Amino acid sequence: MPELPEVETVRRGLEARVVGRRIERVEVGRERTVRRTSRQAVIDGLTGTTVTAAARRGKYLVCALDSGDAVMIHLRMTGKLLLAPAGTPRPPHSHVVMTLDGEELRFVDPRTFGEIVVFDPDRADIEVPELARLGPDPVVDGLTSAVLRARLAGRSRPLKAWLLDQQRVAGLGNIYTDEVLHAARLRFDRPAGTLDARRIRAMRQAIDDVLAAAIAAGGSTLTDNQYVGLSGEPGRYQYQHRVYGRAGAPCPRCRKATIVRVPFAGRSTFFCPRCQR
DNA sequence: AAACAAACCTGTGCGC
DNA sequence: TGCGCACAGGTTTGTT
Numbered sequence: 001m002p003e004l005p006e007v008e009t010v011r012r013g014l015e016a017r018v019v020g021r022r023i024e025r026v027e028v029g030r031e032r033t034v035r036r037t038s039r040q041a042v043i044d045g046l047t048g049t050t051v052t053a054a055a056r057r058g059k060y061l062v063c064a065l066d067s068g069d070a071v072m073i074h075l076r077m078t079g080k081l082l083l084a085p086a087g088t089p090r091p092p093h094s095h096v097v098m099t100l101d102g103e104e105l106r107f108v109d110p111r112t113f114g115e116i117v118v119f120d121p122d123r124a125d126i127e128v129p130e131l132a133r134l135g136p137d138p139v140v141d142g143l144t145s146a147v148l149r150a151r152l153a154g155r156s157r158p159l160k161a162w163l164l165d166q167q168r169v170a171g172l173g174n175i176y177t178d179e180v181l182h183a184a185r186l187r188f189d190r191p192a193g194t195l196d197a198r199r200i201r202a203m204r205q206a207i208d209d210v211l212a213a214a215i216a217a218g219g220s221t222l223t224d225n226q227y228v229g230l231s232g233e234p235g236r237y238q239y240q241h242r243v244y245g246r247a248g249a250p251c252p253r254c255r256k257a258t259i260v261r262v263p264f265a266g267r268s269t270f271f272c273p274r275c276q277r
Numbered sequence: 278a279a280a281c282a283a284a285c286c287t288g289t290g291c292g293c
Numbered sequence: 294t295g296c297g298c299a300c301a302g303g304t305t306t307g308t309t
Contacts, residue, residue: 002302032286059303076303078287093287111286113303130304157279166304173302224289226302266282267301 002075004171005214006227006235007059008139010081013230014054014063017083018105022050025099033095033109036117036127045069045118046098058134058170064121071118072128073107079114082106083230134170138207139215143169145197145204152192152200159195160188161265171211175220175244178270180206182243182253187276188269213240220244243270251275 002010026043028034034042046065053064061073073081082091086104090097096107096116107116119127135151136143151168162168163177172180181188183206186199195203214220219235221227222245228234238245242252247261247270257274 006302074303076285077301078303109286110288111301113285155278161279164303175302220302222302224301226288265280 002079002219002227003059003173003176004056004137004139004211005176005217005237006219007056007061007075007171008215009219009229009235010075011054011056011061013083014051014061014081017230018100019051019054019063021100023047023098023100023105027097027099028095029097030093030095030112032112033107033114034116036115042096042116042118046071055140057131057137057140058166059173060131060134062131065118068120069118070121070124071116072131073116074114075109076111076113076115078111078226079107079109080226080228081230082108082228082232084232130166133167135166135168137170138211139171143204143207145201148204149195149197149200152195155192157192158189158264159186159192160269162192164265169207172207174267174269175241176210176214178244179210179214179242182271182276183210185276188264188271190277213237243272246270 028039049065049067093110094106098105184203214237217237220237221234251272254275
């Protein structure tokens with residue numbers, strides 16, 4: 001579910017409302033959420049610590065603790081972090097609950113693909129190896145045309161597959177790749193290595209513009225309401241989607257063709273067959 | 278290197 | 294109303 005803009009919205013919520021606070025108590029219901037280590041490792045690693053920073057890389061949240069450890073949280077498809085007054089009813093699938101001075105930070109995740117792991121940053125390469133493998137994050141690291149060009153060179157994969165690969169660029173998922181490719185006027189199935197300098201610049205600009213607008217709008221909340229921010233507030237970027245979920249609608253740029261939905265890489269892809277090449 | 282399918286789970290929406 | 298199927302924002306793993 002959540003891609004870079006949604007995770008960034010959650011990160012900002014954590015920074016504003018959780019950083020600086022002490023985790024008094026930790027409850028782990030479903031052990032699957034903490035499968036990387038164990039229920040006890042996560043309870044022991046979090047209890048009594050104060051959250052000192054909230055960072056993000058791609059779709060990964062990484063919070064620093066005053067113990068020297070860090071906690072990685074990945075929401076995957078249906079994970080949510082919700083901050084609510086202690087004592088209020090917990091939503092179904094509240095697998096991990098952290099109590100902080102009258103409030104509860106709840107990790108809610110119906111499909112249980114998400115996970116939480118407390119790790120030693122000095123051993124990050126072993127304990128969360130995927131973090132080190134992530135490509136540049138367009139917001140955290142910035143992304144230049146030169147970097148894009150170097151990484152795209154010689155690649156035969158379709159552009160969309162390339163953009164979805166977190167080891168190439170970190171943070172884009174199914175919604176935002178489609179939005180970026182439409183903004184850059186590029187077809188999803190064009191081989192990644194065939195972009196000339198002008199198209200590379202267009203794609204870089206599109207990545208920046210789409211992500212900035214989406215973050216400013218608090219991310220995208222689709223009709224199933226799966227994604228909401230820390231306080232349960234929905235995002236608003238779905239109202240600005242130009243192609244995602246809009247099959248059959250006229251293309252908002254050329255207004256002549258109709259947005260098409262095709263299966264690609266096992267999921268839906270939306271694009272304008274007229275203005276994306 | 279890259280394409281594809283399957284796996285991990287649960288919920289929802291749709292056609293019949 | 295009820296049933297069965299398709300599908301869903303992500304990532305890893307195994308197979309061609």
